[in-house]
Amino acid sequence: MKLTLVTGVTGLVVLLVIVELLRRRQLREKYAILWLVVGLVIIPLALFPWLLDDVAGALGVASGVSLVLFLGIVFLLLVCVHLSWEVSRLEEETRTIAEDLALLRTEVRADRERGWGDDVRPVSDADARAGDPT
Numbered sequence: 001m002k003l004t005l006v007t008g009v010t011g012l013v014v015l016l017v018i019v020e021l022l023r024r025r026q027l028r029e030k031y032a033i034l035w036l037v038v039g040l041v042i043i044p045l046a047l048f049p050w051l052l053d054d055v056a057g058a059l060g061v062a063s064g065v066s067l068v069l070f071l072g073i074v075f076l077l078l079v080c081v082h083l084s085w086e087v088s089r090l091e092e093e094t095r096t097i098a099e100d101l102a103l104l105r106t107e108v109r110a111d112r113e114r115g116w117g118d119d120v121r122p123v124s125d126a127d128a129r130a131g132d133p134t
């Protein structure tokens with residue numbers, strides 16, 4: 001009974017934390033959906049723990065606990081692979097942006113050395129945010 005209560009509370013806490021992170025815009029929706037599903041799976045398993053044993057038996061797994069551990073490891077492995085893919089993609093994008101910025105700085109430097117654009121004042125961050133073209 002105690003484990004059922006702890007599991008149910010854990011499921012509710014997961015849901016509440018994910019909703020709060022979404023509300024504060026600290027977690028993107030595509031990741032929140034994944035974790036909301038996890039929370040929504042935990043709660044019924046807490047309320048009806050015998051379901052896990054029935055599913056494990058139907059799949060030919062010795063016990064529900066073994067099934068949960070296996071599925072948890074597979075789930076975490078998939079999350080790690082996905083996050084590695086995201087990091088690789090963002091790393092490539094950052095490298096491309098850095099290269100573009102370096103090329104632009106080189107062009108600006110070369111233009112200034114030729115005397116072009118001497119009368120143009122640099123745009124500050126505040127001007128850029130305000131949309132001030134001068």
